[in-house]
Amino acid sequence: MSDTFNALVLDRNEDKSVSATIKRLTLADLPDEDVLVDVAYSTVNYKDGLAVTGASPIVRKFPMVAGIDLAGTVATSRDSRFQPGDRVLVNGYGLSERFWGGYAQRQKLKPEWLVRVPDAFSFEEAMAIGTAGYTAMLCVQAIRDWGVKPDAGPVVVTGAAGGVGTVAIMLLAKLGYQVTAVTGRVEEARALLEQLGASEIIPRADLARDAAPLEAERWAAAVDTVGANTLASVIAQPRYEAIVPACGLAGGAGLPGSVMPFILRGVTLRGIDSVMAAQPRRQRAWDELAKLVDRALLRAIYEVEPLARVPELGRAILAGAIKGRVVIDVNR
Ligand SMILES: NC(=O)c1ccc[n+]([C@@H]2O[C@H](COP(=O)([O-])OP(=O)(O)OC[C@H]3O[C@@H](n4cnc5c(N)ncnc54)[C@H](OP(=O)(O)O)[C@@H]3O)[C@@H](O)[C@H]2O)c1
Known part of the structure; x- marks a missing residue:
């Protein structure tokens, strides 16, 4: 991957509105967290709609790379629990509120936020669930x-x-x-x-x-x-x-x-709160999802869209106009 990469960055304007722009970032721009992940996919959830449109004060600090979900491959890790090549995902934990999230091709994350992607799922499928x-x-x-x-x-x-x-x-x-x-x-x-x-x-x-x-x-x-x-x-x-x-x-x-x-x-x-749910509850949920989700049926409920469409999709989800799930291919 080149030295710079895409991220959807939220900024707060003088009139308090929020603008969402795709910017080129470098690794030095990312937060100083232990695990660098090459992100494959993110998603658009209702809460993402609130964040990217500024409809509700979800984002506590700007600039913010939004996206409450991500899935991808560990590139480097300063934590012994994770090695390059590990397939991981994050849901919640304050991403898009206080911490930078999934609308980026690369992100640095705390190891305690990471869940291993079940073998049963591709990254795309893991984010279709999200x-x-x-x-x-x-x-x-x-x-x-x-x-x-x-x-x-x-x-x-x-x-x-x-x-x-x-x-x-x-x-x-x-x-x-x-x-x-x-x-x-x-x-x-x-x-x-x-x-x-x-x-x-x-x-x-x-x-x-x-x-x-x-x-x-x-x-x-x-x-x-x-x-x-x-x-x-x-x-x-x-x-x-x-x-x-x-x-x-x-x-x-x-x-x-x-x-x-x-x-x-x-x-x-x-x-039910998913954002701060403890790791054992998350692991139990993902283990059971791996057993229960019919992948062919899952395919019927999602579309894959590029990063540039997130602001528009955020408005659509708040209007109740999205059916099922939207997966964001951050590399497209
Ligand atoms: N507690 C947590 O940790 C957690 C986690 C995830 C999501 N959530 C919350 O759960 C809710 C659903 O999230 P989601 O990602 O599934 O959002 P979503 O895809 O937008 O689904 C919400 C659905 O609610 C219905 N709806 C929309 N506006 C409505 C209205 N004014 N009155 C009645 N029904 C309405 C629509 O379904 P129909 O078209 O079928 O009526 C819409 O598709 C959101 O409020 C989200 O913030 C909470």
Whole structure:
């Protein structure tokens, strides 16, 4: 690789807006961390959309090389745990907030952030999963750890056509759960959601409304990526002692609702955070992803795009216009 390489750099303008520009960097520009990685792919997650558009103050310091995910090959390492040639990935850990991330052809990283890419996956596939898919796995593990068996009743997935939603449906269906997908794009996404294993598809408006304190029993569990009144509706419709892992806010950060489902149906609201999850949880999630993900099915949920399209794709994901996942080829 030449002495200079491409990176998408975010700068804050005088009017507080954020600009995203591809710049040529050198190794000396990178942070002084122990492991240098030749990055192959990154991704566009909802949080990346917030960062590159400046729609939310995700980025705590500028200039910032954004991108909360990356996968690539170790080039050099000052840490004995990693050797040149090792295949690694990073999800979260403050990349694109306080630390430089994956929208670069090379990046220097802390060894404690690195997860080995499972042999089952290429770099492209690992990033097709990315933070969204690893978060979906954390949600599914929370459901299984709670003891919800596939015959317990339907599991509802909100924001179904998005990144977390599509992977969650794929994983739940593979494990034998009966999956209900909630989407604002019923007709546009129906074929994909059914292909992934959803047995029922319901329109977003069925849940994105004011919920009664307690409604008819429907869900044995849920994966909620939307928050706000959608999450409140899910919580209002639990079967007895259902669990609701909540990981997202695509519909808003509020949570209007009642305590009735907690005290009368014993529902559990389980927060899911992927960013600072400890290494053993990450490793467990990636090990299980390697066992559960059908690579042919995975191919149906992502597109590969060049680094230059990240700002445009960031705007699109915030508008709810991306179906499934976007993988970024940082070398294209
Ligand atoms: N806790 C964590 O560690 C963690 C990790 C990853 C992601 N997240 C969060 O999880 C959420 C989903 O992430 P993602 O990467 O899957 O994003 P995404 O690909 O944009 O998917 C979000 C989906 O939510 C639905 N949606 C969008 N706007 C909505 C609205 N106003 N009301 C109701 N539904 C709406 C859309 O699905 P339909 O078109 O099917 O309705 C959209 O595809 C985001 O809030 C993200 O920040 C959190």
